[in-house]
Amino acid sequence: MDSPPSRVIHIRKLPNEVSETEVIALGLPFGKVTNILMLKGKNQAFLELGTEEAAVTMVNYYTAVTPQVRNVPVFIQYSNHKELKTDSALNQRAQAVLQAVSAVQEGGSPSSAAGESVLTPAPSPVLRIIIDNMFYPVTLDVLQQIFSKFGTVMKIITFTKNNQFQALLQFSDPVNAQQAKLSLDGQNIYNSCCTLRIDFSKLVNLNVKYNNDKSRDYTRPELPAGDGQPPVDPSVAATLSKDSTSLLGAISPLSAAAAAAAAAGRVALSGHSGPGGVLLVSNLNEEMVTPQSLFTLFGVYGDVQRVKILYNKKDSALIQMSDGNQAQLAMSHLNGQKMYGKIIRVTLSKHQTVQLPREGLDDQGLTKDFTSSPLHRFKKPGSKNFQNIFPPSATLHLSNIPENVTEEDLRLLFSNSGGTVKAFKFFQDRKMALLQMSTAEEAIQALIDLHNYDMGRGHRLRVSFSKSTI
Numbered sequence: 001m002d003s004p005p006s007r008v009i010h011i012r013k014l015p016n017e018v019s020e021t022e023v024i025a026l027g028l029p030f031g032k033v034t035n036i037l038m039l040k041g042k043n044q045a046f047l048e049l050g051t052e053e054a055a056v057t058m059v060n061y062y063t064a065v066t067p068q069v070r071n072v073p074v075f076i077q078y079s080n081h082k083e084l085k086t087d088s089a090l091n092q093r094a095q096a097v098l099q100a101v102s103a104v105q106e107g108g109s110p111s112s113a114a115g116e117s118v119l120t121p122a123p124s125p126v127l128r129i130i131i132d133n134m135f136y137p138v139t140l141d142v143l144q145q146i147f148s149k150f151g152t153v154m155k156i157i158t159f160t161k162n163n164q165f166q167a168l169l170q171f172s173d174p175v176n177a178q179q180a181k182l183s184l185d186g187q188n189i190y191n192s193c194c195t196l197r198i199d200f201s202k203l204v205n206l207n208v209k210y211n212n213d214k215s216r217d218y219t220r221p222e223l224p225a226g227d228g229q230p231p232v233d234p235s236v237a238a239t240l241s242k243d244s245t246s247l248l249g250a251i252s253p254l255s256a257a258a259a260a261a262a263a264a265g266r267v268a269l270s271g272h273s274g275p276g277g278v279l280l281v282s283n284l285n286e287e288m289v290t291p292q293s294l295f296t297l298f299g300v301y302g303d304v305q306r307v308k309i310l311y312n313k314k315d316s317a318l319i320q321m322s323d324g325n326q327a328q329l330a331m332s333h334l335n336g337q338k339m340y341g342k343i344i345r346v347t348l349s350k351h352q353t354v355q356l357p358r359e360g361l362d363d364q365g366l367t368k369d370f371t372s373s374p375l376h377r378f379k380k381p382g383s384k385n386f387q388n389i390f391p392p393s394a395t396l397h398l399s400n401i402p403e404n405v406t407e408e409d410l411r412l413l414f415s416n417s418g419g420t421v422k423a424f425k426f427f428q429d430r431k432m433a434l435l436q437m438s439t440a441e442e443a444i445q446a447l448i449d450l451h452n453y454d455m456g457r458g459h460r461l462r463v464s465f466s467k468s469t470i
Contacts, residue, residue, distance in 0.1 A: 007034075007048055007055045008079040014043045015072045020097040022069050023047060025179040026076075030058040035084040036094045048084040065173070070149050124456065125154075125174045126201040127181060129167040133193045140216055142189065143167055150183065151176025155206040157215040157416060168412075170206045202402075202409050204456035207449055209418050224287075226418075277305075277321040279331060280349040285340035286314040291368035293339075293448045294319055295375075300447070300464055301333055301389060302326025303376035306354040309366040320354040322378070333391045338441040339448075375452055390465045392440045394422070396447060397466040399432040402459040410435060417449040418442070423470035436470050 011023060020036055023045045027033045031054025037046040049055045055078070062076045127147075131138050140156050147153050152172040159166055171177045177200065185198040208217035210226030217223055281294065291307040294317055298304050302321040309317045321327040327348060335346040357363040370376075377385045388397070398410065411421045414435055419442030426433045437443040443465065451463040 003078040003080050005052055005056050005059070006078045006080070006082055007050070007052045008081045008084055009047045009049065009055055009058060010077050010079040011045045011047060011067075012043070012075040012077075013072070014045060014074055015070045016043065018043075018045075018069055019183075020094045021183055022179070024098065025182045026062075026067055026069070026074075027054075027058055028182065029175045029178050030054045030061065033098065036098055037084055038094055046079055046081065046084055061175075065175075068151070123174065124200045124202070124204045125171045125177050126203050126206060127169050127171075127177050128199045128201040129169060130197040131165045131167075131189070132195040132197060133188075134165055138165060138189060138194055140167070140213055143169060144216070144218075146184065146189065147171075147180050150180035152218075154219050155208050155215075155217045157206055157208060159214070159412075168201055168203065168206055202405050202456075203413060205454050207413065207416055207453070209416065209449075215416075277323050277327045278349040278351045278354060279319045279321065279327050280316065280347050281319060281334075282316040282345045282347075283342050284309075284315045284317060284344060285342045288340040289315075289317070291317075291366070295368070295370050295373070296448050296451050297339065297444065298330050298334065299375065299377060299451075301330035303378050304373075305369070305371050306356070307368050307370065308354045311363060311366060314366075318349055318351060318354045326378070329389065333389075337392050337444060339444055341441075385464075388464060390467045392444050393465050393467070394438065394440050394443050395434055395436045395466040395469055396443050397432065397464050397468075398435055399462045400455075400459055401431050401433060401461065402455050402457055403430060405455060407433075413450065413453075414446050417446040419446060425470050434466055434468055434470050 009027065011026065014023070020038060023038065024033050024036060024047070027047045027049055030049065032050035033047060034050050035046075035048035039045060049058065059076060059078060066073045067076055068074065129143065140158050143156055143158075144153050147169055150171070153169060154172050155168075155170040157168045171180070181198045181200070184196050186195065188195050206217075208215045208220075208223065211217060211221065211223045212225045279298070286309075289309065291309060294307045294309075295304045298319050298321070302323075303326065304319060304321060306320040307317060319330075321330060331346045331348065334344065336343060338344070354367070356369055357367050377383070396414075401410070407424050407426065410433065411424055414437065415421045419437045419439070421435060422438055423436040424433065425435075437446055447463045447465070450461055453461040453463075455461050
């Protein structure tokens with residue numbers, strides 16, 4: 001029969017070699033842990049929390065999510081004891097661990113009024129890991145092996161910074177990250193070397209482009225391996241891309257004619273959102289392109305209503321904008337730009353609308369309706385966004401940045417989308433910034449990947465092209 005709520009929790013079926021720290025880690029995310037009693041011979045433990053409500057939160061949480069210690073499911077229920085009276089001599093070690101843990105916890109969080117439980121929910125499922133005294137190489141797989149004892153590892157990115165090997169590692173749940181940090185911070189991976197230094201990252205979500213020995217997204221095995229090396233030196237690439245666009249401009253007299261026709265069309269169309277809002281985009285990279293990526297990029301120049309990648313010709317797509325003006329704008333700014341390594345062609349389509357597939361017809365996710373998307377930039381008449389429409393450029397304007405996010409966090413996030421961050425500058429209030437990639441192509445890629453990116457606490461990063469340089 002279930003006992004009534006109590007601030008003492010009874011934990012059963014613990015694995016044999018379990019440590020006090022690992023048991024305390026089960027309770028820590030929910031509040032202050034005030035006492036612990038280990039019954040090693042029986043594979044059981046009692047954990048006392050500061051308040052009954054912290055204990056109730058803990059039991060409710062673990063009713064929905066099976067608690068695990070070292071990948072073994074354990075059983076949690078309220079104890080019949082209302083508090084733990086522990087014989088200090090027997091329990092000295094546990095008390096020492098408890099003191100160490102609460103010192104860390106109080107150091108790391110504002111303690112509330114006396115007697116209240118200090119609820120320190122784990123800030124993020126992402127850990128930043130630095131490895132000191134690295135006499136042996138530590139690989140991504142070694143990290144995955146060590147950290148997956150604490151929960152599901154979803155993504156890992158490794159990099160070298162200040163000549164130190166570092167990693168970002170994302171769990172499926174902040175509670176797992178907290179347990180891993182508690183148990184592993186300061187531990188050595190190999191005998192007396194390769195010491196782990198672990199902090200929470202300010203990022204709450206990692207963006208992994210490639211599955212290889214430097215980065216891995218375990219939730220997306222289909223990601224390409226990438227070769228890890230930039231194909232050409234970025235400065236060479238920059239001059240190449242400049243030349244290639246100007247070359248194309250020279251080769252294609254059609255584009256001039258199209259621009260003239262567009263100008264004539266614009267006059268006729270202005271003032272009402274009439275037909276002519278559908279674009280045909282061709283020469284897309286069909287391995288990479290998705291309706292979502294086209295929505296994000298074309299959405300810089302207007303409110304994209306529908307996107308259809310053509311079933312029989314997957315390097316082409318139809319994009320329906322809100323009106324003819326937006327279609328013109330997107331065409332004049334994006335025709336001839338590079339997206340996923342290919343120079344895209346944008347022309348006005350003869351279609352008036354993009355048809356949705358018939359009910360119940362599976363078109364492999366090639367058509368998407370964005371009519372009611374909350375991400376439209378131009379819904380509000382007179383929105384400031386109308387004044388900030390610029391052609392793709394290497395410099396991006398970022399806004400809606402949470403206050404605790406640093407330049408380093410943003411540089412890391414953007415270099416992770418496969419380019420090089422050349423320069424960065426916060427605006428005065430730090431909610432906005434300019435960030436410069438090596439080339440406009442890299443900036444286009446970063447905008448597609450990171451516009452509306454979840455920065456945590458309800459902040460979604462906003463990214464657009466800037467006319468400024470840093």
